[in-house]
Amino acid sequence: MSSLIISPVAMGFSADSIRDNNQGVADLGTENPYSGYRSLVKALEKDPFNPVIHLNLGIAFLANKEPEKALKSFSTASRLAEGNPEIQFYSLFNGGVAASQAGQIETALQYYQAALDLRPDSKETKTNIELLWQGQSGEGEGQGKGNQNNEDQEKNKSEDKKNQNRDGPYDQKRQPQPFKSKELSQEDMRKILEEIKNQEQKIRAEENEQGRKEAPHGKDW
16 A cells, blocks of 8 residues: 555654654643644654554544544554554544544444454443444434433433533543553564564565566566
8 A cells, every 4th residue: 555655654763753752642641731742743743654653643632622633643543553453453443532522423433343353352442332322322212202211310310420420530421532642662663663674575575476477478598
């Protein structure tokens, strides 16, 4: 795939981009998250094909309640992370979160299903899929029927619980939870670079094999 040209990615792994990425991740959890966003943008300028930076930038957009921008970042991260199942899983999972927050339920389910294909035992993914289905089911029944006491009681309980937990750190019944940003260590970079080199060799081998098949047969000398 054209989006997986490897050489620019491998060349882009620099100490400066690692530092900016890790600084951005650290700042996202402070009182000045915009500083984290700026650090991630700086890192991306130095490593534009680095999937981890796109992943963290997407989480920054989620934190700023910009799910559409987050979805684009997660989509890019997922494409660039092919061959790295860990980063690709995080990208797909958080893509599902962003799509659901943007109201794109079908897209969210597609992202979650793709994440589940990579990690079939992921409880977080299964939980978020269930939350989406419950949300769809609740909206449909609530609009179509008005005399279901059991549903009304459950809705009241849900609202009461929401009010009780309003000051809590996270209301998981109302919104799927994203994975946290990932700091990029030297070991992470080593693994990613190794996988990228292996993928580059595989792509070149396939291209060479295809070239041999298509080349005309010459005379035997």
